[in-house]
Amino acid sequence: xxxxxxxxxxxxxxxxxxxxxxxxxxxxxxxxxxxxxxxxxxxxxxxxxxxxxxxxxxxxxxxxxxxxxxxxxxxxxxxxxxxxxxxxxxxxxxxxxxxxxxxxxxxxxxxxxxxxxxxxxxxxxxxxxxxxxxxxxxxxxxxxxxxxxxxxxxxxxxxxxxxxxxxxxxxxxxxxxxxxxxxxxxxxxxxxxxxxxxxxxxxxxxxxxxxxxxxxxxxxxxxxxxxxxxxxxxxxxxxxxxxxxxxxxxxxxxxxxxxxxxxxxxxxxxxxxxxxxxxxxxxxxxxxxxxxxxxxxxxxxxxxxxxxxxxxxxxxxxxxxxxxxxxxxxxxxxxx
Ligand code: A2P
Numbered sequence: 001x002x003x004x005x006x007x008x009x010x011x012x013x014x015x016x017x018x019x020x021x022x023x024x025x026x027x028x029x030x031x032x033x034x035x036x037x038x039x040x041x042x043x044x045x046x047x048x049x050x051x052x053x054x055x056x057x058x059x060x061x062x063x064x065x066x067x068x069x070x071x072x073x074x075x076x077x078x079x080x081x082x083x084x085x086x087x088x089x090x091x092x093x094x095x096x097x098x099x100x101x102x103x104x105x106x107x108x109x110x111x112x113x114x115x116x117x118x119x120x121x122x123x124x125x126x127x128x129x130x131x132x133x134x135x136x137x138x139x140x141x142x143x144x145x146x147x148x149x150x151x152x153x154x155x156x157x158x159x160x161x162x163x164x165x166x167x168x169x170x171x172x173x174x175x176x177x178x179x180x181x182x183x184x185x186x187x188x189x190x191x192x193x194x195x196x197x198x199x200x201x202x203x204x205x206x207x208x209x210x211x212x213x214x215x216x217x218x219x220x221x222x223x224x225x226x227x228x229x230x231x232x233x234x235x236x237x238x239x240x241x242x243x244x245x246x247x248x249x250x251x252x253x254x255x256x257x258x259x260x261x262x263x264x265x266x267x268x269x270x271x272x273x274x275x276x277x278x279x280x281x282x283x284x285x286x287x288x289x290x291x292x293x294x295x296x297x298x299x300x301x302x303x304x305x306x307x308x309x310x311x312x313x314x315x316x317x318x319x320x321x322x323x324x325x326x327x328x329x330x331x332x333x334x335x336x
Contacts (some may be wrong), residue, residue: 003030003336004031004032005029005031005032006031006035006065006066006068006069007024007029007031007034007067007070007071007329008037008065008069008070008086009021009024009034009035009036009037009070009073010037010062010071010073010078010086011037011073011074011075011078011096012036012037012038012042012047013036013042013045014038014073014074014163014164015317016073016163016317016321017036017038017071017073018047019317019321019322020073020322020325021036021047022322023291023318023322027326029326029329029330030333031049034047034049034052034054035057035065036049036054037056037057037058037059037061037062037074038056038058039058039074040058043056043057043058043061059078059082062086063089064089066089067086067091068090068091069093069094069329069332069333070091070092071096071329072086072095072096073096073097073322074097075097076098076099077099078097079100080099084123084124087124088123092120092123092125092329093124094125094126094127094325094328094329094332095125095126095127096321096325098210100126101128101218101221102217102218102221103124103126107122107126108126108221108222109125109127109128109222110128110133110136110222110324111327111328111330111331112137112140112267112268113136113140113222114222114224115328118328118331118335120332120336122332125328125332127321127325127328128214128222129211129214129218130243130314130316130320131155131215131234131243131245131320132215132219132222133314133319133324134243134245134313134314134316135151135153135215135245135247136219136222136223137269137270137314137319138264138267138293138295139151139249140223140267141263141264141267142249142255142260142263142264142308143228145253145255145259145263146251146252146255147251147252148225148228148249148250148251148252149228149229149251150231150249150250151219151228151230151248151249151250152232152247152248153215153231153232153233154233154234154245154246155215155232155233155235155243156235156237156239156243156244156245157234157235157236157237157316158239158240158241158243158316159187159192159238160240161200161236161243161316161320162236165185165187166187166188166192167240168187169186169187169188169192170238173191173193188236193238196236196238197235197236198233198235198236199236200212200234200235200236201234208232209234211232211234212232212233215230215232215234216230216232239284240284241284241285241287241288241315242315242316243284243313243314243316243320244283244284244312244313245311245313246309247309247310248307248308248309249307249309249310250301250304250305250307251308252306253306254306255306257299257300260298260308261298264295264298269291269292269293270293270294270295271292271294271295272295272296273286273294273295273296274295274296274297274298276297281296281311282295282296283313286313287313287314287315288315289315289318290314291315291318291319292314292319293312293313293314293319294312294314295310295313296311296313297309297310
């Protein structure tokens with residue numbers, strides 16, 4: 001019999017955690033036993049997985065269960081406290097929060113880009129920010145060919161990136177119920193329906209947001225190239241299906257646009273949707289529920305020597321979170 005693994009999902013009742021459980025099942029990950037973990041509030045709830053029922057447990061009970069792999073998506077504080085405990089108990093932790101991403105001893109991994117740095121001996125592995133992941137999957141093969149000098153990116157991020165409370169706020173606004181308060185906690189500072197909010201995560205000292213800094217720092221760490229200039233503006237939009245990004249890139253070397261199309265078409269995890277004559281381009285409506293990153297509106301930026309514009313869309317709960325984490329786990333078990 002081939003090996004099966006005990007897999008904990010910490011944050012199993014949340015938006016990303018439940019997607020992780022869905023993706024584990026869809027990818028036929030060899031789960032022998034699922035250990036769904038959430039807060040005390042949810043302990044005892046039942047989660048269905050592959051036709052079987054599993055009881056939600058607290059983090060302490062999750063550690064005591066000694067899972068082989070623990071996928072975390074329960075917020076930064078839970079990861080800070082509990083990821084090391086799970087790792088100490090022998091689990092390989094794949095953490096979706098931003099807590100461990102910039103720790104020099106923790107690998108930050110997008111399998112298509114730098115999956116080769118994994119050796120199977122890791123304690124905690126960090127899953128990058130959703131917006132960073134979908135930007136880097138198509139940029140990596142282009143960086144290898146033409147070397148990126150500078151990236152200017154603006155994001156259009158789905159409310160699903162804020163967890164259940166983001167969806168709840170928009171749903172309530174659309175139903176005409178009080179606009180910003182959900183259980184007394186606002187997801188956003190302003191109404192999100194019929195609005196666009198240029199503010200994700202908190203502001204840093206330099207008036208960029210932490211979300212914008214994640215795109216800068218994580219790009220450097222994942223590409224292992226600290227010379228790339230990255231300027232990001234991250235924006236929340238009233239959309240549920242996925243994140244979209246306008247990505248402007250300047251390369252050091254000249255490129256051939258036909259070659260860019262050919263390279264992207266061959267890149268694992270990328271689907272090119274680009275046919276202006278037929279109004280074909282990526283949109284969250286079509287990316288929703290898919291594991292791939294969709295790229296279109298591919299065109300030369302004539303305002304600089306070697307510039308390129310791309311429109312990049314992905315389901316942020318999948319490739320931006322759950323799918324990337326499960327793909328890391330798939331790579332880990334190959335190394336075990
Ligand atoms: P719970 O449902 O018990 O609150 P989302 O981001 O979609 O709101 O989901 C957050 C996830 O993180 C939920 O599964 C939530 O569990 C879980 N969570 C929140 N706080 C803790 C905690 N202190 N310990 C364990 N899980 C937590």
